[in-house]
Amino acid sequence: MAVTPIERLGKDALQAKGFFGAYKWLILRRITQAVIIGLFIAGPIGGMWVLKGNLAGSWLFETVPMVEPFVFLQMLAAGMFGFLTTTVVGVAIVLAFYALIGGRAYCAWVCPVNVITDAAAWTRRKLGITQSAKISPQTRFWLLGAVLVVAALTGQLAYELVNPVSIVHRELIYGMGVAGGLVAAGIFLFDLLIARHGWCSHVCPMGAMYSLIGAVATVKVTSPNRVQCDDCMECFEVCPEPKILPPALKQGMRQGHPPVVDAMTCTRCGRCVDICSKDVFAFSLLTLGKAKRAEPGESVGKEEERGFKKAS
Amino acid sequence: MASGGNSRNMSRRRFLANLARTVGGVSLLALGIGIHARSAKAVPPEYIRPPGALDEEEFLSACIRCGICVRDCPYDILKLADLGSDNPATGTPYFIARTGPCEMCEDIPCVPNCPTNALDHSLKDITKAKMGLAVLIDQETCIAFLGLRCEVCYNVCPVRGKAITLEFQPNKRSGRHALFIPVVHSEHCTGCGLCERACILEREAIKVLPIRLAKGQLGQHYRLGWEEKARRGESLVNPDSPHEFNLPEGVKYDYETGRVYRVDEATDKVGKSTRGGRALPGGPGGSPAPGAEQMPGTSANPLDVLNRGLQEAK
Numbered sequence: 001m002a003v004t005p006i007e008r009l010g011k012d013a014l015q016a017k018g019f020f021g022a023y024k025w026l027i028l029r030r031i032t033q034a035v036i037i038g039l040f041i042a043g044p045i046g047g048m049w050v051l052k053g054n055l056a057g058s059w060l061f062e063t064v065p066m067v068e069p070f071v072f073l074q075m076l077a078a079g080m081f082g083f084l085t086t087t088v089v090g091v092a093i094v095l096a097f098y099a100l101i102g103g104r105a106y107c108a109w110v111c112p113v114n115v116i117t118d119a120a121a122w123t124r125r126k127l128g129i130t131q132s133a134k135i136s137p138q139t140r141f142w143l144l145g146a147v148l149v150v151a152a153l154t155g156q157l158a159y160e161l162v163n164p165v166s167i168v169h170r171e172l173i174y175g176m177g178v179a180g181g182l183v184a185a186g187i188f189l190f191d192l193l194i195a196r197h198g199w200c201s202h203v204c205p206m207g208a209m210y211s212l213i214g215a216v217a218t219v220k221v222t223s224p225n226r227v228q229c230d231d232c233m234e235c236f237e238v239c240p241e242p243k244i245l246p247p248a249l250k251q252g253m254r255q256g257h258p259p260v261v262d263a264m265t266c267t268r269c270g271r272c273v274d275i276c277s278k279d280v281f282a283f284s285l286l287t288l289g290k291a292k293r294a295e296p297g298e299s300v301g302k303e304e305e306r307g308f309k310k311a312s
Numbered sequence: 313m314a315s316g317g318n319s320r321n322m323s324r325r326r327f328l329a330n331l332a333r334t335v336g337g338v339s340l341l342a343l344g345i346g347i348h349a350r351s352a353k354a355v356p357p358e359y360i361r362p363p364g365a366l367d368e369e370e371f372l373s374a375c376i377r378c379g380i381c382v383r384d385c386p387y388d389i390l391k392l393a394d395l396g397s398d399n400p401a402t403g404t405p406y407f408i409a410r411t412g413p414c415e416m417c418e419d420i421p422c423v424p425n426c427p428t429n430a431l432d433h434s435l436k437d438i439t440k441a442k443m444g445l446a447v448l449i450d451q452e453t454c455i456a457f458l459g460l461r462c463e464v465c466y467n468v469c470p471v472r473g474k475a476i477t478l479e480f481q482p483n484k485r486s487g488r489h490a491l492f493i494p495v496v497h498s499e500h501c502t503g504c505g506l507c508e509r510a511c512i513l514e515r516e517a518i519k520v521l522p523i524r525l526a527k528g529q530l531g532q533h534y535r536l537g538w539e540e541k542a543r544r545g546e547s548l549v550n551p552d553s554p555h556e557f558n559l560p561e562g563v564k565y566d567y568e569t570g571r572v573y574r575v576d577e578a579t580d581k582v583g584k585s586t587r588g589g590r591a592l593p594g595g596p597g598g599s600p601a602p603g604a605e606q607m608p609g610t611s612a613n614p615l616d617v618l619n620r621g622l623q624e625a626k
Contacts, residue, residue, distance in 0.1 A: 044383060056403075057378030057427040065427050071376040075428065078373035082366075083428045090427055136334040146342035150349065156372035158349035161402045166377060167395060170403055174379055179395035179402075 004232040006125060012232070012277035025270025025283075032109045040173045054173050055110065056166060057090065065090035069213065070206050071166075074159060077151035095213060101268070103214025107200060107207050108269035112169050116184050117200045120191030121240070132196040137243070137265070140201075140208035147205050164199070165206050197240045201265070211264040219268060221261040221281050223248040228278035235272035235281070241265045245272065248281070260286070351397060357521055359399070359406040360444050360505060362390055363414060364423045364435035368522075374430035377403030381422040381431060387415045390422065409505025409520045414443060416470045416504050439471055444503030445526035446476070446496045446518055454517035456493055459483050465507035465518050466494050474500040476507065494518070498527060 004012065013022040020027070036051070040058070043049040052059045056068045067090030075083065098106055108114055147159040160166055164183045171180025191198045200207055223229075229249055236242040244263035261272075261281075273281040355361070355368055362381050365371050382390040382405055389412035393400040400406050407414060416438045423431045435441060446465075451457045469476045476494050483489035496518075505520040541547050559565060564573045 052383050052425070053378040053380040053427075056376045057380060059380065059425060059427075062425075067427050068376065075373060075376070080370065080373035080428075082370070082374060084433070087428045135337075136330055139334050139338060142334055142338040143341065146338050147345075150342050150346045151373075154346055154349040155369060156349055156401070157376070158345050160377055161349055162345055162395075166403060170377065170379065170392060174382065174392050177394040183395070 002231045004234050004237075006128070006237070009125065009234055009237055010275055012234070013275050016277040017279075022274055025274050029109050029269060030115070033112060033115060036110055037112065037169075037172055055169055056160075064093065066094050067091045069095050070209050071157060071160065073148060073209065074151040074157045077148040078155050078157060079152065098210060098213045098217075100217060101214075101219045102217035102266065103210035103212065104207060104265060104267040105214070105219070106210045107204075108267035111165055111206075112172055113165050113184075113187060113204075114200065114267075114269075116168070116188050117191045117197065117240075120188045121197060121238075123192055124196060125237070127192075129192065133194050133198070135195050135198060135202040137202050137241075140203055140205050140211075143203060144205035144208040159205070163206070165204065200267075201240050207265075207267075215264040218286050220284060220286050221248070221266060221268065221270070221272060222284040222286075223259040223261075223280050224282055224284075225278060225280045226259050229280050230278060232277075234275045234277075238271040238275050240267060240269065240271075260284075348397070354524075355400045355406070355522065356398060357525055358408055358410075359393070360409055360414075360503060360520060360522075362405050362407065362422050362431055363416075363420055363438060363441035363443055363502070364426075364431040364433070365443070366430060366432060371430055372401055372404070374428050375401075375404050376428055376430070378427065379403075379405065380425045380427065381405050384421045384425050386417065386421060387412070389414060407505070409444075409508040410516055411509070413505030413509045413520075414441075414502075415506075416441075416502065439500070439502060441502040441504070442523065444505070444520040445498050445523050446501050446503065446505070446507050446520050447526045448494055448496060448518045449521075450517040453513055453515075454494075455512070456491060459486060459489060459491060461492055462512060463492055463494065464510045464512055468506045468510040470504060470506060471500045471502065475502070 010022060016022075036055075039051040040054060043052050049062055050060065052062060053066075056071050058066045060066060065086045067087055069091050072083075072087065072091045150158045164187055167183045168180050168187075171177070187199050191200075195202060226249055235245055239245055241263065244261055244266055247263070248259050248261045268283070270283065273279075273283065361368070361371065362385075366374055377392065379392050382392060389407040390405045391407065393402055393404050393406060395402050418438060420435060420438050420441075423435055424433060426433070448454060448465075455462045463478060466472070466476045466478055474497065476496050479493045479495050481491040481493055483491050503520045503523075507518050508516050508520050511518050535548075537548070559572070562575050564575050565571070566573060
């Protein structure tokens with residue numbers, strides 16, 4: 001009953017928290033995404049070599065190697081074992097980073113395709129497009145498996161021939177032809193017209209792999225203020241993976257359950273944190289695996305509080 | 313109970329149907345990718361991989377398309393392939409010799425930062441690189457063949473005097489000039505493409521091609537006699553065993569004297585026993601076998617006899 005109509009989406013947060021409060025994480029993410037691209041381009045343009053290469057493989061300050069685990073996995077599947085210690089070190093560094101902060105932080109904070117799919121979701125809301133093809137969110141995990149099978153059968157990084165994430169990112173950095181633009185447009189239209197959150201939350205096998213990497217992570221979205229939730233549903237509207245929110249909002253009510261968005265598919269985009277005028281959500285640093293944020297007894301009397309909030 | 317079982321049945325059925333749909337869709341996608349990958353396996357000939365690149369098949373499983381080699385090339389000749397089936401595999405590095413050949417830096421900066429060894433780090437000497445092979449592909453337009461002095465490809469070659477040499481041939485058209493013909497030697501050519509860029513023609517007569525296109529491959533069973541001889545220090549063929557010419561019956565060639573004899577019918581028996589089936593009359597170091605006499609009017613060159621035909625020999 002308190003569900004916010006789509007036209008008023010985000011207005012409450014804007015009113016309650018001001019512009020920066022209502023878009024804090026979104027702004028930070030866009031800055032991060034831009035800075036990463038910028039650092040890759042700063043070398044060839046300004047001679048400032050912070051990052052050399054691209055997200056598939058790079059050198060940080062020309063000394064620290066970083067190699068994308070997704071391409072490395074394909075390499076192994078393709079039967080290529082002639083790599084270097086550098087390769088393994090590079091993969092380990094990237095793996096450790098994302099395992100710690102949450103694998104899909106890659107999707108929300110680094111991947112350039114995220115900007116495209118966010119734009120598609122925004123346009124979808126503005127145009128009032130509600131129809132969406134039913135694609136199982138498990139598709140990406142199947143596709144991840146299929147990518148490795150194809151690599152094994154063809155003996156090459158076959159998926160990298162068409163991987164939209166690699167293509168868009170590479171063309172941003174190396175500035176090639178129109179292919180990047182076409183692929184970007186394709187992803188945009190797919191998300192806009194065919195399936196809601198279609199690419200990132202259903203199809204992308206890279207996201208699937210980063211989900212697995214971040215299955216146990218220390219940075220997670222929690223709902224310390226869940227008692228304030230007034231069921232406006234705005235977080236569900238903006239979350240790219242809305243199915244992962246209820247545990248933090250509903251099951252968290254039950255005593256002993258940690259009010260944590262615990263699903264490995266959480267992208268740590270922080271849209272739920274921003275959009276909530278009641279500041280129900282927050283980013284929290286958790287000890288590995290054990291996500292115990294709810295103080296015992298906190299759930300007591302919460303139903304009444306909720307009722308009160310809704311009534312007011 | 314029954315309805316509960318039914319709904320469970322229904323939901324299971326729906327679950328299986330959805331699963332089948334997902335798996336089916338994913339399989340189709342995978343099939344498409346696989347077919348695309350197979351069709352894109354060979355690099356188009358005008359695209360050349362950077363120095364040290366593994367064999368194409370291995371390269372495609374080792375190169376992660378990061379473009380670090382592109383950044384490290386001081387001459388900015390390397391590009392990453394764009395999407396499309398006419399291009400090399402998406403995102404992989406290449407250069408095009410006619411517009412931007414490899415300058416063959418001595419320290420090969422594009423190689424050591426490759427994070428996966430797709431560009432083989434064991435390549436330390438750029439003259440050992442095998443990016444391709446230059447081929448003087450058109451003798452009808454190459455002005456050296458037309459009788460003009462050019463030698464530009466010979467002069468720009470960084471492995472000068474080894475990868476391309478000049479061979480002098482008589483100009484049969486004029487009858488009194490020489491042709492200075494550039495000849496590429498695959499042993500030394502790195503495929504850098506400097507010759508291709510330098511070729512003065514509108515469209516180059518010398519091109520760097522992938523080794524697979526530029527070179528034939530000798531069957532494994534072939535042995536080069538002179539190489540085997542050099543390796544062993546002596547001929548593998550017994551120098552004493554005489555060569556058997558395909559002579560008409562009753563005519564023999566004497567290995568020592570280099571002469572052709574007619575074997576007399578009457579003494580054939582003797583001849584056979586001394587020949588041991590294969591050897592010629594007399595055997596090595598000996599005089600012609602008894603009973604064999606030199607044919608009158610035969611040349612010292614046995615091939616003359618062969619060329620004249622059997623009639624005359626008889």
